[in-house]
Amino acid sequence: MTEAHPKYLWWNGRQMPWEDATIHVTELGWSTVGAIFEGIRAYWNPEQGEAYIFRLREHMVRFSQSMKLVRLRQDYPTEQLIEAIIQLVRDNNHREDVYIRPLAYRSGGGKSLSGFSDEASILINTRPNPSHLLTGMVQHACVSSWTRISDTVMPPRVKNMSNYRNGQLAAMEAATNGYDTAILLNAQGKVAEGPGACLMLVRNGRLITPDVTSSILESITRDALITMAREDLGIEVIERPVDRTELYIADEVFFCGTAAEITPIVSVDRYPVGDGTPGPITRRLEQLYHDVLRGIDPRHAEWRTPVGLAQVAATAD
Numbered sequence: 001m002t003e004a005h006p007k008y009l010w011w012n013g014r015q016m017p018w019e020d021a022t023i024h025v026t027e028l029g030w031s032t033v034g035a036i037f038e039g040i041r042a043y044w045n046p047e048q049g050e051a052y053i054f055r056l057r058e059h060m061v062r063f064s065q066s067m068k069l070v071r072l073r074q075d076y077p078t079e080q081l082i083e084a085i086i087q088l089v090r091d092n093n094h095r096e097d098v099y100i101r102p103l104a105y106r107s108g109g110g111k112s113l114s115g116f117s118d119e120a121s122i123l124i125n126t127r128p129n130p131s132h133l134l135t136g137m138v139q140h141a142c143v144s145s146w147t148r149i150s151d152t153v154m155p156p157r158v159k160n161m162s163n164y165r166n167g168q169l170a171a172m173e174a175a176t177n178g179y180d181t182a183i184l185l186n187a188q189g190k191v192a193e194g195p196g197a198c199l200m201l202v203r204n205g206r207l208i209t210p211d212v213t214s215s216i217l218e219s220i221t222r223d224a225l226i227t228m229a230r231e232d233l234g235i236e237v238i239e240r241p242v243d244r245t246e247l248y249i250a251d252e253v254f255f256c257g258t259a260a261e262i263t264p265i266v267s268v269d270r271y272p273v274g275d276g277t278p279g280p281i282t283r284r285l286e287q288l289y290h291d292v293l294r295g296i297d298p299r300h301a302e303w304r305t306p307v308g309l310a311q312v313a314a315t316a317d
């Protein structure tokens with residue numbers, strides 16, 4: 001793909017040229033307060049000439065749950081949105097790793113922050129987004145002085161756009177203080193997650209991760225890694241509240257998520273994690289996750305939706 005942006009996006013029921021999807025500048029600010037979104041990745045497999053969307057259905061089920069929770073009406077059925085995404089990635093001819101962002105925003109009820117209407121618009125756009133898996137990327141983290149939003153404030157378990165101000169404040173504080181990223185504690189003082197990723201740690205060969213009532217997003221990557229650790233690698237996984245000081249004595253710590261993929265954390269508050277390099281369980285999971293995402297490892301085929309680019313190429317020959 002040579003253009004600065006993809007050829008098409010999908011907006012309110014139809015795929016259209018990127019340039020044609022415009023709204024007036026005075027809409028700025030209003031729409032996103034009431035918005036929810038999804039972050040999905042497709043991974044390119046050069047040998048097969050195919051791109052695979054990872055856990056597309058699960059992401060779109062969560063999209064519906066997010067809409068429901070913030071009282072947005074979903075006028076386009078999930079099946080239609082799934083088909084729209086597959087076609088969009090195919091027609092944009094993304095022969096590369098891609099980020100796919102479906103977004104639902106409040107489009108009725110006038111320009112009032114407190115106004116209420118369940119009318120929603122849906123936008124889906126795609127952009128190239130190379131994976132950093134197996135590149136050796138690591139991060140140094142601090143525990144943030146900001147507390148993770150709790151379920152009594154805003155719903156952390158869904159992808160509510162406004163939630164991201166909380167993570168953004170933590171990320172900005174971390175950067176200002178010379179760290180790569182932040183880890184937020186929840187209102188109970190237990191470890192929650194990062195600004196845009198869930199967290200896992202390893203202690204004595206066991207994988208430990210905050211449970212889904214710890215003020216975390218119900219992460220699809222977290223769920224996949226738990227399954228792969230248990231079923232494919234035979235590693236014990238424990239979901240439970242996690243103390244801050246466990247981060248300081250853990251053997252391994254890493255972030256996981258669609259954007260974060262697997263990102264090893266090599267220090268927390270300048271305490272080295274393990275020997276200060278990614279540990280063996282992190283590296284095994286990273287290799288397996290990479291191979292499953294791209295369809296190099298045939299396991300978990302139900303998680304991969306082929307876009308149909310191999311078919312397009314075969315037809316063109």
Ligand SMILES: Cc1ncc(COP(=O)(O)O)c(C=O)c1O
Nearest residue numbers: 196197198217219220221257258
């Ligand atoms: C706050 C937050 N936590 C966790 C995650 C990981 O969720 P998922 O694996 O579903 O992408 C994300 C998104 O990537 C996120 O924004």
